Amino acid sequence: MxxxxxxxxxxxxxxxxxxxxxxxxxxxxxxxxxxxxxxxxxxxxxxxxxxxxxxxxxxxxxxxxxxxxxxxxxxxxxxxxxxxxxxxxxxxxxxxxxxxxxxxxxxxxxxxxxxxxxxxxxxxxxxxxxxxxxxxxxxxxxxxxxxxxxxxxxxxxxxxxxxxxxxxxxxxxxxxxxxxxxxxxxxxxxxxxxxxxxxxxxxxxxGDAPEGVDAHQVEEDxxxxxxxxxxxxxxxxxxxxxxxxxxxxxxxxxxxxxxxxxxxxxxxxQCSCSRERVQGVLASFSKEERRDMIQDDGRITVNCEFCGRSYGFAAEEILGHADS
Incomplete structure (x- = not known):
């Protein structure tokens, strides 16, 4: 072929x-x-x-x-x-x-x-x-x-x-x-x-062989x-x-x-990041950790290190309406 x-x-x-x-x-x-x-x-x-x-x-x-x-x-x-x-x-x-x-x-x-x-x-x-x-x-x-x-x-x-x-x-x-x-x-x-x-x-x-011991050798094909x-x-x-x-x-x-x-x-x-994937990663953190991520504007922003794309989430998207 x-x-x-x-x-x-x-x-x-x-x-x-x-x-x-x-x-x-x-x-x-x-x-x-x-x-x-x-x-x-x-x-x-x-x-x-x-x-x-x-x-x-x-x-x-x-x-x-x-x-x-x-x-x-x-x-x-x-x-x-x-x-x-x-x-x-x-x-x-x-x-x-x-x-x-x-x-x-x-x-x-x-x-x-x-x-x-x-x-x-x-x-x-x-x-x-x-x-x-x-x-x-x-x-x-x-x-x-x-x-x-x-x-x-x-x-x-x-x-x-x-x-x-x-x-x-x-x-x-x-x-x-x-x-x-x-x-x-x-x-x-x-x-x-x-x-x-x-x-x-x-x-x-x-690494710890006694002094004078020959290293193992194999003749290459x-x-x-x-x-x-x-x-x-x-x-x-x-x-x-x-x-x-x-x-x-x-x-x-x-x-x-x-x-x-x-x-x-x-x-x-091609970067494999997506809004859904980032949201899934955020969901893996505890509520306390997610709450600490909230910025002064009431949002959580995540930047992809690979492609530089930025993903923004409202607090209620990550914490739920009852906890935001």
Missing amino acids: HSPLPGADDCVVPFHVEPLDVRGRVVRLGASLDAVLAHHDYPPAVKRVIGEAVVLTCLLGSSLKFEGRFILQTQTDGPVDMVVVDFVTPDKIRAYARFDAERVAEAEKGNAATPSELIGRGHLAMTIDQGLSVNRYQGVVALDGTGLEEAAHEYFRQSEQIPTRVRLAVGEEMQAGGGSSWRAGGFLVQFLPEDGGRSAQADLHP DAWTEAQALAATLEDVELVDKTLTSEQLLFRLFHERGARVFDAQKVVA
Whole structure:
């Protein structure tokens, strides 16, 4: 099968390289990323952080085969101390970031405004939510200052135990006459042989092994070694180049082995907030808590952090006429 949207932006293209026993996905984002970023006045450096987080979320969330959502969230000590990206199957994405404007400005002056440095240290949580009838699954991995790519590698090594390589890239494209637009791309490849023994990985370091004890080692399968070497040749410009289609990119990487490309999955920027949903959230608070939310004008106002939309409610809508 071939993608019905060859090379199009704002889609995820799955692929399979059978001779190497690897599967993966390529993400290219254009207008959808601009739409996500348009809701807030983010500095360019913060936009790069959000771009990486959105691409990673699309790479992971697009693999879900059921109705639900994939949520990526960081909590760190960096100038961008929180990023939340919400992917609702099959194709809706939204995101926002919390940042310290002064610290971001200082980082930009000192040329320390890379995404990994702006995120800093803390943790990355990835949550799969299938709804009220199913328990949430959450995986948490440390962010140690090396960025989202390395955190994703560690997540798959610890939680999924699937050999995985991830590449993320974000670029700003200047427009004629002023202004700019943003692009992002991502690449994920995983080693998934039928013989599970071929994908065995070394045990995690126990941390308290006696001195002199050799770390556990496993020789990598030749097919996975080759796949990683090919993935390492990817350059950022290739992932964000709008003149290079996802199919052409995969051909560059795997033309000697042959890559099977599957139908593209679209990605759209769309917030899932609504007046009814916000009212339902307010109803989950106690009457005392809701009463404390009432402003001087007798109304309760809630702003969506993702899209900036404001929802106003009269006190009686939230408390009931007898209690307002």
